[in-house]
Amino acid sequence: MNSAAFFFIAVLTLSAAVAAACLRQLVHAALSFAVALVGVAAFYFLLGAEFVGLVQVFVYVGAVAVLIVFTILLTRHGTDENRGFNWSGVVIALAVLAALLWAIMRTPALYVAAQPGVTVTVRQIGEALMSDYVWPLQCVGLLLTAALIGALVLVLEEKR
Amino acid sequence: MSYLELLRLAAPEAIVVLTAFVVLTIGLVTGRREAGDTPAATAGLGALVAALGLAIAAATIVRLPGHATLFHGMLVVSPLNSLFQVIVLVLAFFTVILARGERLLPNKGEYLAMILLATVGLMLLIGSEELLMIFIGLELTGLSLYVMTAFDKASQTSAEAGLKYFLFGSMASAFTLFGLSLIYGFTGTTSLAAIGPRLAEQALPPLLFVGIVMTLIGFLFKIAAAPFHLWAPDAYQGAPVSTAGFIASGSKVASFIVLGKILLIGFGPVSGSADWHGLIAGWTPILAVLSALSILIGNLVALVQKNVRRLLAYSAVAHGGYTLLGLIAGGRAGFSATLFYTTIYAVTLVGAFGVVGFVRRENGGDDLADFAGLRARSPLLAGCMAIFLLSLAGLPPLAGFFGKFYLFSTALRAGANHGLLWLVALALFGSLISLYYYLIVLKVIFLDENAQATPAVARYDFEMRADYLPKMTLLVLAGAVLLLGIIPGTLVARILASFG
Numbered sequence: 001m002n003s004a005a006f007f008f009i010a011v012l013t014l015s016a017a018v019a020a021a022c023l024r025q026l027v028h029a030a031l032s033f034a035v036a037l038v039g040v041a042a043f044y045f046l047l048g049a050e051f052v053g054l055v056q057v058f059v060y061v062g063a064v065a066v067l068i069v070f071t072i073l074l075t076r077h078g079t080d081e082n083r084g085f086n087w088s089g090v091v092i093a094l095a096v097l098a099a100l101l102w103a104i105m106r107t108p109a110l111y112v113a114a115q116p117g118v119t120v121t122v123r124q125i126g127e128a129l130m131s132d133y134v135w136p137l138q139c140v141g142l143l144l145t146a147a148l149i150g151a152l153v154l155v156l157e158e159k160r
Numbered sequence: 161m162s163y164l165e166l167l168r169l170a171a172p173e174a175i176v177v178l179t180a181f182v183v184l185t186i187g188l189v190t191g192r193r194e195a196g197d198t199p200a201a202t203a204g205l206g207a208l209v210a211a212l213g214l215a216i217a218a219a220t221i222v223r224l225p226g227h228a229t230l231f232h233g234m235l236v237v238s239p240l241n242s243l244f245q246v247i248v249l250v251l252a253f254f255t256v257i258l259a260r261g262e263r264l265l266p267n268k269g270e271y272l273a274m275i276l277l278a279t280v281g282l283m284l285l286i287g288s289e290e291l292l293m294i295f296i297g298l299e300l301t302g303l304s305l306y307v308m309t310a311f312d313k314a315s316q317t318s319a320e321a322g323l324k325y326f327l328f329g330s331m332a333s334a335f336t337l338f339g340l341s342l343i344y345g346f347t348g349t350t351s352l353a354a355i356g357p358r359l360a361e362q363a364l365p366p367l368l369f370v371g372i373v374m375t376l377i378g379f380l381f382k383i384a385a386a387p388f389h390l391w392a393p394d395a396y397q398g399a400p401v402s403t404a405g406f407i408a409s410g411s412k413v414a415s416f417i418v419l420g421k422i423l424l425i426g427f428g429p430v431s432g433s434a435d436w437h438g439l440i441a442g443w444t445p446i447l448a449v450l451s452a453l454s455i456l457i458g459n460l461v462a463l464v465q466k467n468v469r470r471l472l473a474y475s476a477v478a479h480g481g482y483t484l485l486g487l488i489a490g491g492r493a494g495f496s497a498t499l500f501y502t503t504i505y506a507v508t509l510v511g512a513f514g515v516v517g518f519v520r521r522e523n524g525g526d527d528l529a530d531f532a533g534l535r536a537r538s539p540l541l542a543g544c545m546a547i548f549l550l551s552l553a554g555l556p557p558l559a560g561f562f563g564k565f566y567l568f569s570t571a572l573r574a575g576a577n578h579g580l581l582w583l584v585a586l587a588l589f590g591s592l593i594s595l596y597y598y599l600i601v602l603k604v605i606f607l608d609e610n611a612q613a614t615p616a617v618a619r620y621d622f623e624m625r626a627d628y629l630p631k632m633t634l635l636v637l638a639g640a641v642l643l644l645g646i647i648p649g650t651l652v653a654r655i656l657a658s659f660g
Contacts, residue, residue, distance in 0.1 A: 099370065103366040103367040103369070103370045104367055106365070106366040107365040107366055107368070108365065133231070134163070134166065135170070135231055135234050135235055135293070136234060136296055139284060139297075139300065140296060143296060143300045143303065145277075146274070146277040146300060146303055146304050146307075147303050149273065149274070149307075150274060150303060150306070151307075153267055153270045153274075153307060153311070154307060154310055154313075154322075156267070
């Protein structure tokens, strides 16, 4: 059952991602991107990481994707010129893919396999965040603050 | 561990963050008027507070306990980390002062706050020996620097530089994160100290090797090593001058120390060898090839540059290549040579960009032509620039000479049978090329006449109008470059002692 589900989700996610990169209409691309994000969330659920899956849905699908759509709607549409197909990009991407596939095929197994059947509760995650991971948590908060200030400064309209 | 202890050990970072918010508030409360530019008084007060905060943070670092490790290496206090955190704070201090002399940007408060936040990112990078925190530090620094690069909204090149830097940077970060996740998958830990033994006990699977290479990409991007240097010329040229100086100095120092820790502590067992006769697979041969590429590309492309900032950018690529030599040589000696070289390079570049900032304010540009006859207009600036450039070229008795000597001799001694001789020879050849283009700049400064001859009044004007403080700073930096060349032992001994 699980491998069938895995295959289905993988195909869905990958095709949505390819569509997001290729579609000409920006809004269509943004919506395909959202589908790809849902697919990633489905992987998390499949792996038994319910909390991460939910966060993925809330943050990425709920907030980030909506933000992208709003940004597209609210900004000017640039000239939609066709720059032609980027062959060098395709060649590089295929080379990277080939190298990765070769490495994956040649590698026997991961050092740490996920323990099956162990579910981590939200409470445990919260406790870990406030004890062992409190320092990175604070620093991520600072990172977001810096990003917020920076984004605001850059879009602030100058009165001249 | 209690929160109180965390607060005590993280006090320097906390102080810089608080300072950033105070500076931000000063800018918000007093700065907003109808006109675009920040009032001079606000900018002055902000810079004063920022400089004061950085000084207090540095004083706090000195008072920290000698050794402490929290959360499996997420926050590590050691003599080495403290020394380089202080160095980064000093570089940020100079950047703040030089930003003071810059044309008044709008939102000066926010600009200073971003400098401080970038500094916190650098301190996090230096002060952690754990992959998660290293990545957060990398991102905090990166985001702040992207914004600072695009800060001059009146200039199109600034926006373009910011966008390029951002796109390249986020791509490099994505690779690094992918690589870190692979490494975590194979070793089951994110602590550098624990990764080393895990790597030693298994044969290197190809996918893990891919992970290591991907991790390196992010740092090679930061130090602008050759195939990942494409952002550097635009960022160095388009960004506000103080930002360019900070990218070239503080960001580089922190990147090199973290790169060194990751390679020598974490990936030590899979280093391989780049010896001419005895190549062993690992990260060393990769770094050796990139170092050679950086030296060649950086120096050759710098030869044809007509803009001083672009020239400094390409020479930065080459200097990144030299600095990698120490890491390729490996061991304590190699690491300390790398750290010494990157430190003096950072000091030199802050100064060089300071001079560029003055010329830019006076002439409105920073092409070679704008430097023509600088000696006649301001002997002080011309003299400082000569010291900085000759140090970069590696002439004795300046700091750059000893740095290169230390670096190259360490690399030569590292391999059995002088295996790294090929790379050292290439680096020496590169230095020779670099001497040529640095001398071209100096020739323009000292010998060429300015197209529009400057009367004595203009010269007096130039000397007086320019801020006193930034000029004194440049003098201090030039003095430091000279002093570190004459008595380099003080800093080297300090670095070696801090390895403990």
